[in-house]
Amino acid sequence: xxxxxxxxxxxxxxxxxxxxxQKRFGAKAEYFAGGTWIMRADLRQESEDRHYICxxxxxxxxxxxxxxxxxxxxxxxxxxxxxxxxxxxxDQAALARAxxxxxxxxxxxxxxxxxxxxxxxxxxxxxxxxLICLSATVELLSVDGKxxxxxxxxxxxxxxxxxxxxxxxxxxxxxxxAHARLPxxxxxxxxxxxVSVSAAVSSGNELIKPKIAIGSVEPTARRxxxxxEAIAGKAMRPETISALAKRYLDEFNxxxxxxxxxxxxxxxxxxLVRRAFTDILVDEREQ
Numbered sequence: 001x002x003x004x005x006x007x008x009x010x011x012x013x014x015x016x017x018x019x020x021x022q023k024r025f026g027a028k029a030e031y032f033a034g035g036t037w038i039m040r041a042d043l044r045q046e047s048e049d050r051h052y053i054c055x056x057x058x059x060x061x062x063x064x065x066x067x068x069x070x071x072x073x074x075x076x077x078x079x080x081x082x083x084x085x086x087x088x089x090x091d092q093a094a095l096a097r098a099x100x101x102x103x104x105x106x107x108x109x110x111x112x113x114x115x116x117x118x119x120x121x122x123x124x125x126x127x128x129x130x131l132i133c134l135s136a137t138v139e140l141l142s143v144d145g146k147x148x149x150x151x152x153x154x155x156x157x158x159x160x161x162x163x164x165x166x167x168x169x170x171x172x173x174x175x176x177x178a179h180a181r182l183p184x185x186x187x188x189x190x191x192x193x194x195v196s197v198s199a200a201v202s203s204g205n206e207l208i209k210p211k212i213a214i215g216s217v218e219p220t221a222r223r224x225x226x227x228x229e230a231i232a233g234k235a236m237r238p239e240t241i242s243a244l245a246k247r248y249l250d251e252f253n254x255x256x257x258x259x260x261x262x263x264x265x266x267x268x269x270x271x272l273v274r275r276a277f278t279d280i281l282v283d284e285r286e287q
Contacts, residue, residue: 014058015166055164071092079116094133102116125215133196133212135150135171137169140161194217196212205236207231227273
């Protein structure tokens with residue numbers, strides 16, 4: 001019989017110490033804060049020896065700074081705090097809703113934005129597509145120093161990144177945004193499909209530089225650029241955008257999971273696209 005996994009907790013008092021511990025234990029080391037993903041390790045049958053490096057006492061990773069140009073969110077900020085802080089900002093509605101509707105209230109009070117972004121095996125992370133459609137960047141700290149990356153680039157580099165995501169920055173723009181998700185249960189469930197959108201909207205309801213990000217359908221969230229191009233600069237109703245979305249469904253290779261098969265994830269995309277654009281478009285009948 002295989003011996004049970006050995007798990008050791010480390011509580012660094014500084015970022016430098018956290019990086020040193022990670023360097024010492026290499027692939028067996030893992031950073032965490034809220035721990036909402038790690039606590040399910042046994043359910044995922046993860047039996048490797050691990051060194052868990054807790055970042056929750058590193059207060060320089062905490063806090064939300066709001067300005068007219070940018071929002072800066074520390075990696076330790078929880079979903080619940082993000083939802084509360086951004087609830088009155090129309091341009092950040094996608095991120096506020098993503099944070100306020102993810103999982104369940106208990107998880108939202110524990111789960112952090114840093115963990116939501118860095119957990120590469122978690123395809124159904126609500127915050128990630130919202131951050132993509134809002135053109136977010138992440139600040140990364142490693143033994144080589146600090147650097148910034150667009151979140152889309154980081155998603156493809158995170159499995160080989162050896163360091164700490166310290167904060168997330170989101171530009172403030174004259175845009176509207178929205179977030180639609182489809183859980184298969186009413187509460188406490190991961191969404192089978194996520195659609196986050198943002199766009200500037202002209203007085204004639206033309207969509208200016210729309211961004212559409214899709215999560216949970218494939219292993220990694222990404223933009224739906226062909227649909228963005230199809231609707232850019234045009235005045236459209238949500239129903240028309242939904243119909244257009246059906247033309248481009250074959251661009252996605254839906255992942256099969258215990259919660260839903262891949263074909264179902266792609267099939268529901270047009271309806272979620274309709275819901276998201278309903279939230280940001282002014283109906284022509286109200287003009």
